[in-house]
Amino acid sequence: MINEINQIMDQAYDAFLSYQNISGKDKKKFLCTIADEIEALGEELLTTASEETNLPTARFAGERARTCGQLRAFGDLVVEGSWVNAVIDKASPDRKPMPKPDMRKMSIALGPILVFGASNFPLAYSTAGGDTASALAAGCSVIVKGHPAHPKTSALVTSAIKKAIAICGVHPHVFQHVEGESFEMGKILTQHPLTAGVGFTGSLSGGRAIFDYAQQRATPIPVFSEMGSTNPVILLKDALRHDAKEYAKAFAGSITIGVGQFCTNPGIMLGIKSSALNHFTSLLALELSLTPAYKMLHQGIHKNYTQALSNVLYNHDVETIYHAHAEGELIASPVLARVTGDAFLKNVNLHHEIFGPFSLIVVCENKDQLVEIYKNLKGQLTTTIIGTHHDLETNQDILNIAKNVAGRIVFNFVPTGVEVGNATVHGGPYPAATDARFTSVGMDAIQRWVRPVCYQDCPDYLLPDELKNINPLGILRKIDGKFTRDA
Amino acid sequence: MINEINQIMDQAYDAFLSYQNISGKDKKKFLCTIADEIEALGEELLTTASEETNLPTARFAGERARTCGQLRAFGDLVVEGSWVNAVIDKASPDRKPMPKPDMRKMSIALGPILVFGASNFPLAYSTAGGDTASALAAGCSVIVKGHPAHPKTSALVTSAIKKAIAICGVHPHVFQHVEGESFEMGKILTQHPLTAGVGFTGSLSGGRAIFDYAQQRATPIPVFSEMGSTNPVILLKDALRHDAKEYAKAFAGSITIGVGQFCTNPGIMLGIKSSALNHFTSLLALELSLTPAYKMLHQGIHKNYTQALSNVLYNHDVETIYHAHAEGELIASPVLARVTGDAFLKNVNLHHEIFGPFSLIVVCENKDQLVEIYKNLKGQLTTTIIGTHHDLETNQDILNIAKNVAGRIVFNFVPTGVEVGNATVHGGPYPAATDARFTSVGMDAIQRWVRPVCYQDCPDYLLPDELKNINPLGILRKIDGKFTRDA
Numbered sequence: 001m002i003n004e005i006n007q008i009m010d011q012a013y014d015a016f017l018s019y020q021n022i023s024g025k026d027k028k029k030f031l032c033t034i035a036d037e038i039e040a041l042g043e044e045l046l047t048t049a050s051e052e053t054n055l056p057t058a059r060f061a062g063e064r065a066r067t068c069g070q071l072r073a074f075g076d077l078v079v080e081g082s083w084v085n086a087v088i089d090k091a092s093p094d095r096k097p098m099p100k101p102d103m104r105k106m107s108i109a110l111g112p113i114l115v116f117g118a119s120n121f122p123l124a125y126s127t128a129g130g131d132t133a134s135a136l137a138a139g140c141s142v143i144v145k146g147h148p149a150h151p152k153t154s155a156l157v158t159s160a161i162k163k164a165i166a167i168c169g170v171h172p173h174v175f176q177h178v179e180g181e182s183f184e185m186g187k188i189l190t191q192h193p194l195t196a197g198v199g200f201t202g203s204l205s206g207g208r209a210i211f212d213y214a215q216q217r218a219t220p221i222p223v224f225s226e227m228g229s230t231n232p233v234i235l236l237k238d239a240l241r242h243d244a245k246e247y248a249k250a251f252a253g254s255i256t257i258g259v260g261q262f263c264t265n266p267g268i269m270l271g272i273k274s275s276a277l278n279h280f281t282s283l284l285a286l287e288l289s290l291t292p293a294y295k296m297l298h299q300g301i302h303k304n305y306t307q308a309l310s311n312v313l314y315n316h317d318v319e320t321i322y323h324a325h326a327e328g329e330l331i332a333s334p335v336l337a338r339v340t341g342d343a344f345l346k347n348v349n350l351h352h353e354i355f356g357p358f359s360l361i362v363v364c365e366n367k368d369q370l371v372e373i374y375k376n377l378k379g380q381l382t383t384t385i386i387g388t389h390h391d392l393e394t395n396q397d398i399l400n401i402a403k404n405v406a407g408r409i410v411f412n413f414v415p416t417g418v419e420v421g422n423a424t425v426h427g428g429p430y431p432a433a434t435d436a437r438f439t440s441v442g443m444d445a446i447q448r449w450v451r452p453v454c455y456q457d458c459p460d461y462l463l464p465d466e467l468k469n470i471n472p473l474g475i476l477r478k479i480d481g482k483f484t485r486d487a
Numbered sequence: 488m489i490n491e492i493n494q495i496m497d498q499a500y501d502a503f504l505s506y507q508n509i510s511g512k513d514k515k516k517f518l519c520t521i522a523d524e525i526e527a528l529g530e531e532l533l534t535t536a537s538e539e540t541n542l543p544t545a546r547f548a549g550e551r552a553r554t555c556g557q558l559r560a561f562g563d564l565v566v567e568g569s570w571v572n573a574v575i576d577k578a579s580p581d582r583k584p585m586p587k588p589d590m591r592k593m594s595i596a597l598g599p600i601l602v603f604g605a606s607n608f609p610l611a612y613s614t615a616g617g618d619t620a621s622a623l624a625a626g627c628s629v630i631v632k633g634h635p636a637h638p639k640t641s642a643l644v645t646s647a648i649k650k651a652i653a654i655c656g657v658h659p660h661v662f663q664h665v666e667g668e669s670f671e672m673g674k675i676l677t678q679h680p681l682t683a684g685v686g687f688t689g690s691l692s693g694g695r696a697i698f699d700y701a702q703q704r705a706t707p708i709p710v711f712s713e714m715g716s717t718n719p720v721i722l723l724k725d726a727l728r729h730d731a732k733e734y735a736k737a738f739a740g741s742i743t744i745g746v747g748q749f750c751t752n753p754g755i756m757l758g759i760k761s762s763a764l765n766h767f768t769s770l771l772a773l774e775l776s777l778t779p780a781y782k783m784l785h786q787g788i789h790k791n792y793t794q795a796l797s798n799v800l801y802n803h804d805v806e807t808i809y810h811a812h813a814e815g816e817l818i819a820s821p822v823l824a825r826v827t828g829d830a831f832l833k834n835v836n837l838h839h840e841i842f843g844p845f846s847l848i849v850v851c852e853n854k855d856q857l858v859e860i861y862k863n864l865k866g867q868l869t870t871t872i873i874g875t876h877h878d879l880e881t882n883q884d885i886l887n888i889a890k891n892v893a894g895r896i897v898f899n900f901v902p903t904g905v906e907v908g909n910a911t912v913h914g915g916p917y918p919a920a921t922d923a924r925f926t927s928v929g930m931d932a933i934q935r936w937v938r939p940v941c942y943q944d945c946p947d948y949l950l951p952d953e954l955k956n957i958n959p960l961g962i963l964r965k966i967d968g969k970f971t972r973d974a
Binding site for chain 2: 017021062076080082087089097098100101103104105108110111212215221222378379389392396399400403406407408409411412413417419421422423424425427429430431434435436437439444447448450451453454455456457459462476478480481483
């Protein structure tokens with residue numbers, strides 16, 4: 001195995017040295033051709049993904065659209081070109097006591113990036129998903145360690161990328177796919193001297209292990225592990241009083257979408273003791289009871305879900321509000337449970353993510369208790385605030401807590417479903433992610449895979465186009481502190 | 488000690504919660520008042536720093552100007568306001584199949600930042616240096632672990648900051664100074680649950696230890712350690728033929744400035760075997776012989792220098808070209824040595840930084856060997872290319888290597904002396920720094936201490952000013968993919 005990995009990484013490094021210098025236009029052509037070739041796989045991709053995941057084909061039509069959309073969006077980003085954060089400080093030869101040099105900087109690709117496939121999104125987060133798309137857009141070569149839960153889907157997507165490589169004439173090893181069940185292989189790839197960065201989406205234990213391997217290296221490298229989150233929802237009373245039914249319906253959908261296998265699943269809902277909260281809880285249970293039970297992705301996830309569930313429900317402080325009596329292989333029962341704020345504060349086991357169609361309503365004694373609980377939650381991908389104008393105006397302290405807890409704050413909507421945009425933040429304080437300063441979804445995901453390099457007094461003709469005096473690419477640059485597209 | 492540290496960190500966290508929300512204007516006032524109060528310390532600061540470091544007072548007049556200049560520059564940056572990277576993706580309620588939400592993101596402060604004082608720059612990199620200035624500008628509170636080599640200087644600067652805190656009425660614990668020789672204290676501070684990030688400038692062993700402590704935490708945090716570098720210089724033949732004397736003079740100055748105690752000191756110089764290289768070597772030795780020997784900063788650095796020197800010079804492949812016979816307590820002899828490319832390739836011990844007035848000329852057999860050596864060097868803060876127009880035009884492959892080796896590429900000038908600007912990169916691939924994606928000097932140093940937060944469908948009146956529809960601060964924002972200062 002080691003020889004094989006050495007060869008793969010040597011190839012990935014050679015590919016990087018060539019690919020890092022190609023133009024934004026050529027990168028866009030490559031990314032868009034990958035999208036075209038994925039679409040050209042047609043129905044076979046959807047049925048294969050469905051067979052390997054127990055999720056419906058309609059879901060994969062959506063996920064494919066998202067995957068191809070983000071590949072093309074990164075293509076547009078790199079053609080537009082301003083993503084390199086070009087900055088120019090002009091020389092001042094007469095400055096005293098020392099002349100001021102000409103300094104110009106821009107972002108360049110880090111090197112070969114290792115991407116771990118994610119079982120819950122075989123298209124959008126795996127082979128040609130957001131990590132791969134952003135790394136290729138940055139000018140990095142990519143090695144994907146495929147997830148063993150969907151090998152056929154990975155192979156299909158890999159075939160599409162290989163076709164795009166041939167069509168576009170980029171270095172043949174710009175993308176490589178590695179299979180293997182073994183955890184050891186992930187470790188060796190992470191610790192290989194030529195690996196320059198890692199993208200991971202999955203469990204806290206997996207993501208932390210990869211992070212630790214990377215930090216133990218002689219040469220540490222950046223790891224962006226996007227991991228667990230309970231995505232706390234704050235339910236304010238006026239909203240519950242007025243729109244309980246509507247929110248119950250929306251949250252039942254959000255808790256069960258993808259059989260609860262979304263990292264933004266609303267796993268904890270905080271409200272203050274009231275008849276409105278009770279009413280909402282009953283309505284939510286009712287809505288959940290109307291939702292059929294489905295199969296989970298694979299044995300491992302199903303086992304973890306049932307085990308975590310029984311641990312929580314076994315707790316005598318936890319009241320089971322709704323528990324679907326579903327049976328059958330891999331079938332996951334949607335579950336709603338309730339606990340008092342006092343009990344929640346005392347038992348940190350209740351603060352952990354349960355990956356599946358589960359949510360826990362925390363009934364706080366009063367506002368102070370809600371604030372105390374909210375403030376002390378671990379880092380989160382998202383947090384949601386449900387409140388009317390009046391609720392929000394009178395609870396501005398909650399907002400201040402929200403921003404220190406999560407990467408994304410959602411108002412009056414469910415947290416599941418992450419837009420792929422310029423303003424997207426999919427990350428957050430640990431353990432939501434290993435580095436809250438970056439996002440794994442959206443256009444700024446590219447910033448994980450680049451570093452700045454500064455040219456001091458470099459002759460103009462030797463500078464990369466992004467930094468040349470005439471600004472041939474017409475990108476936005478910061479020149480002597482002012483942003484401009486001028487030459 | 489633990490109780491004391493717990494109290495300090497609790498105070499730092501309280502201060503953060505208050506200080507993170509103050510306006511850019513108020514932060515500027517605070518940063519500029521710190522600069523004013525440092526200047527108000529007058530001559531006492533310069534003489535104290537000189538006494539504690541064995542460096543001349545003139546050097547501290549310069550370092551003070553740099554320190555105050557960077558505090559004020561960060562003040563300007565946060566008043567201008569665009570540094571928060573505001574991005575807005577507007578809603579599209581009619582989008583199919585799902586309405587598109589309104590998404591807005593900006594950077595916010597991480598939390599309390601721990602800064603380790605650096606012995607070689609008691610003003611610019613320590614108490615109120617670049618790490619502190621950038622963290623305060625970001626909206627973080629700061630805890631400085633003072634360097635035991637300059638306690639009185641640190642105390643003076645701390646007194647200036649405390650005055651500024653009182654004058655500006657910011658939270659009293661926005662800045663705290665901790666003294667202590669013990670390494671254990673640094674570890675406890677780094678691993679304290681409330682510490683949100685660390686800035687370190689110093690040795691590879693120290694910086695790596697801090698990094699490792701941080702990664703072992705239950706909640707890992709960002710560490711920017713700026714560490715060792717040999718700052719390789721590429722000497723191309725045409726330049727040596729035409730300007731040997733001028734460069735010899737410049738590099739003798741660069742090797743010995745601050746008694747060689749600069750992290751950008753040119754420790755390795757690579758050239759191809761030629762009479763021009765021999766001539767340059769002789770001229771450099773001559774220039775070094777005209778430079779007096781001075782005292783180093785402290786016992787530890789002096790001991791490391793003399794030991795590392797004797798290890799290198801003891802090697803029978805290494806030829807001593809110049810070795811000043813200087814004697815006296817803490818006195819460092821400027822030394823120039825030479826080695827063949829073959830020997831250098833075989834002996835990785837020669838690739839390490841020697842912190843002091845030392846440089847090693849590597850005589851490469853030919854261009855291929857120079858390329859091989861250059862490509863395989865570890866990560867560097869800087870690399871310098873000395874070449875005429877003809878040299879540079881015919882050696883563009885060297886440039887391609889340079890950008891993958893270092894954070895800053897200097898053309899035809901010495902690497903010592905780092906500009907504090909918008910385009911500054913002071914960092915680089917490991918072991919130059921622990922994360923090549925950031926810089927510790929220059930305006931973008933602030934980006935180490937912030938993370939993005941996204942507001943989804945947030946009512947306008949609840950948004951921070953940076954993200955409000957009318958753009959009350961007039962900052963540059965990316966709206967639907969286009970950069971604008973418009974509302």
